[in-house]
Amino acid sequence: MPNTGNPSADAQAYDLAKQQWLELHPSQQVNVSPVAVVPPTETENQAYELQKTQAVAAPAISAVEQAAVQLRSLRMAFETNGTEWSTSNVRVYQAYIEVFTMARGNAIVSIPAATYATFFPELKALVDNNTSLFQITQ
Helix, strand or coil: CCCCCCHHHHHHHHHHHHHHHHHHCHHHCCCCCCCCCCCCCHHHHHHHHHHHHHHHHHHHCCHHHHHHHHHHHHHHHHHHHHHHHHHHCHHHHHHHHHHHHHHCCCCCEEEEHHHHHCCCHHHHHHHHCCCCCEEEEC
């Protein structure tokens, strides 16, 4: 196609030449369906974002760092709710005190299975929910 330097005139010339060619060659026309772009569902978006987060976060944090994060989280929960628990839910309050006692000076706390079996339910729940910080050994 010739290029006159005028984009609108070149576009019109191209459209005219294309139309003439299609009229002269009707058997060679190809129907191309437009591509349908389907936006991802909310579930697909969430799964994608989770994969991105795990891919970035997983290799960057060591087991010791994960344990430290869990311990900090437990400390924040205790600071926020400890006063209330001391009167309304003494077993949970005691469980947190036990957790802090066990974790003192340890990056990751190993608990023998026999000792774990003697824990009261609230303490077991804290240990079970913080597997980076606490590991049950045989």
